Amino acid sequence: MAIQASEVNIRAVEVLDLSKRFGRTGRSRFPWRKGKSAKQALDRVSLRVDRAGITGILGANGSGKSTLIRILATLLTPDAGTATVFGYDAVTEAAAVRRHINRVSVEASFFKEMSPWENMLYAARLYGGGGEGTRARVEATLERLGLPLDTLDRPMKQLSRGQQQKVAIARSFLTSPSLLLMDEPTTGLDPRSKREVQELVTSIRRDRAATVLLCTHDLQEAEILCDRVIVIDRGRVLAEGTPAELIRHHAGVEGGTLEDAFMQLTGKRLLEDEEEKDE
Amino acid sequence: MIATSVRFELNAFWGFIERQKNLYRRYWAWEAVWLLYNLVSVLSIGYLASGLSSLGFEQSQANLQRAQLYLLVGALLWTYLSMVFFEVAFAITWERWEGTIEYTFMAPIRRLTHLLGMCAAALIYGIARAAIIGLSLILLFRLDLSHANYGAALAIFVASTVPLLGLGIFTSVLPLLSPEKGDQMAFAVQGVLLLISGVYYPIKVLPLPLHLVGVLSPLTYTLSAVRDALINGRSLGSSLPSIGILLLMGAVLVPASIWCFSRAEVRAKRLGLLKRSG
Numbered sequence: 001m002a003i004q005a006s007e008v009n010i011r012a013v014e015v016l017d018l019s020k021r022f023g024r025t026g027r028s029r030f031p032w033r034k035g036k037s038a039k040q041a042l043d044r045v046s047l048r049v050d051r052a053g054i055t056g057i058l059g060a061n062g063s064g065k066s067t068l069i070r071i072l073a074t075l076l077t078p079d080a081g082t083a084t085v086f087g088y089d090a091v092t093e094a095a096a097v098r099r100h101i102n103r104v105s106v107e108a109s110f111f112k113e114m115s116p117w118e119n120m121l122y123a124a125r126l127y128g129g130g131g132e133g134t135r136a137r138v139e140a141t142l143e144r145l146g147l148p149l150d151t152l153d154r155p156m157k158q159l160s161r162g163q164q165q166k167v168a169i170a171r172s173f174l175t176s177p178s179l180l181l182m183d184e185p186t187t188g189l190d191p192r193s194k195r196e197v198q199e200l201v202t203s204i205r206r207d208r209a210a211t212v213l214l215c216t217h218d219l220q221e222a223e224i225l226c227d228r229v230i231v232i233d234r235g236r237v238l239a240e241g242t243p244a245e246l247i248r249h250h251a252g253v254e255g256g257t258l259e260d261a262f263m264q265l266t267g268k269r270l271l272e273d274e275e276e277k278d279e
Numbered sequence: 280m281i282a283t284s285v286r287f288e289l290n291a292f293w294g295f296i297e298r299q300k301n302l303y304r305r306y307w308a309w310e311a312v313w314l315l316y317n318l319v320s321v322l323s324i325g326y327l328a329s330g331l332s333s334l335g336f337e338q339s340q341a342n343l344q345r346a347q348l349y350l351l352v353g354a355l356l357w358t359y360l361s362m363v364f365f366e367v368a369f370a371i372t373w374e375r376w377e378g379t380i381e382y383t384f385m386a387p388i389r390r391l392t393h394l395l396g397m398c399a400a401a402l403i404y405g406i407a408r409a410a411i412i413g414l415s416l417i418l419l420f421r422l423d424l425s426h427a428n429y430g431a432a433l434a435i436f437v438a439s440t441v442p443l444l445g446l447g448i449f450t451s452v453l454p455l456l457s458p459e460k461g462d463q464m465a466f467a468v469q470g471v472l473l474l475i476s477g478v479y480y481p482i483k484v485l486p487l488p489l490h491l492v493g494v495l496s497p498l499t500y501t502l503s504a505v506r507d508a509l510i511n512g513r514s515l516g517s518s519l520p521s522i523g524i525l526l527l528m529g530a531v532l533v534p535a536s537i538w539c540f541s542r543a544e545v546r547a548k549r550l551g552l553l554k555r556s557g
Binding site: 073075099101105107111118121122125129130 | 295301380387553
């Protein structure tokens with residue numbers, strides 16, 4: 001949905017002291033049940049994302065990235081703090097937030113037996129579209145994404161992971177979101193598909209079509225794609241700035257990289273954390 | 280503004296029906312198997328009644344035909360009611376299986392639209408399947424429907440869908456409460472409804488506690504009243520008390536189930552259960 005005049009000067013995302021814990025501390029109410037160990041997914045996170053451009057949320061698995069995205073997508077309610085999208089509270093004004101957002105997650109969420117066209121028509125209907133001209137729009141979008149048109153009516157399950165992810169991005173374009181939440185959109189893709197998806201994300205920045213919040217644990221991807229990067233670890237924001245600023249202030253070595261900066265900030269390598277359980 | 284909003288929701292409502300239509304078409308082999316399964320189940324009940332005399336249960340031909348009609352009406356109605364119930368109750372489970380649950384819950388539509396869209400698709404599909412099975416029964420059995428009051432039966436049938444949808448929505452809450460065990464619990468609810476609602480016998484044969492629970496089931500009134508209309512030719516006027524009870528139950532069950540669903544959604548969002556894996 002297009003941004004209203006009254007929303008022009010408001011930040012795309014504003015998060016203040018956001019906390020979220022999963023599981024329960026202490027003993028279970030039922031003696032035969034083992035109490036789940038609690039995990040603090042977000043710990044008083046505060047951040048701001050200006051409109052347009054790509055902001056990266058960089059962190060290892062289990063750092064709280066997906067929890068943050070899911071709160072902004074109104075799929076999860078925080079224990080404390082506030083999160084607003086274009087000035088609308090993600091909890092109390094969830095309907096208004098939903099009109100402005102769309103999400104591309106690490107796994108393409110589709111009805112696998114249905115075709116890309118049927119899945120996109122369903123999505124269009126949920127966002128007020130689906131009338132005359134939708135098929136032409138879908139075809140144009142897929143063509144732009146480099147997907148052969150003969151894939152449009154084949155079941156999703158017959159498409160490669162890369163093609164499915166492109167359809168997921170095309171689906172999000174179809175609803176014209178003001179804020180696009182991308183949760184590790186290139187994870188698990190082969191190098192070629194990864195490159196193509198990254199080029200797509202770059203085209204969003206070039207067209208300034210939407211504000212993008214990109215969660216990734218790929219340091220190179222963050223460096224290439226993001227205007228600003230927010231480093232998050234164990235549910236806390238450790239640093240933020242442009243990739244160049246982060247390298248300059250945190251890499252600690254001459255000619256350092258974003259990985260050096262990340263290691264300095266978190267005290268570990270990303271690969272170590274990829275073994276950790278996802279939140 | 281209101282007109283735009285209504286148009287938006289109606290468009291989404293149609294989107295759910297269209298989506299289900301596409302899914303039924305894509306899963307046509309599964310659907311064919313389920314239809315065959317339902318047909319075979321109903322036919323078995325019909326032939327059970329046909330075989331009563333050969334098993335030594337001496338009865339007059341008229342009584343046997345009446346028993347057969349009684350059982351077949353019950354079997355056919357149960358096929359329809361359980362299918363609609365299943366489709367509505369598994370609305371959430373299905374989305375979780377497919378991995379689309381987050382996408383649907385993130386959409387800018389009212390939950391009411393989502394649920395009513397699923398209910399409408401289930402009703403259309405249920406009627407289509409029940410019609411195929413019903414036609415098969417007419418072709419295969421010499422059913423004596425000479426006394427049937429079709430108008431009354433249809434009115435009861437329509438009234439029965441309202442509380443049925445309420446029960447379905449109530450059950451669809453279960454997978455929201457427990458992603459791991461919710462769908463098994465839905466099967467348990469379906470089984471209990473079969474036991475207590477008088478599908479194949481009058482509920483007076485049940486032990487008192489089950490009989491009392493059966494009185495609370497809208498399916499009991501549906502089955503009893505439709506049978507009366509089709510077998511005994513009960514008029515629409517005489518069926519009005521049953522229709523009234525069904526509509527009253529629907530007036531309570533539908534809003535209550537939607538309220539329950541919204542509370543369960545709030546809980547699921549608090550606990551992080553709106554995920555494909557739960």
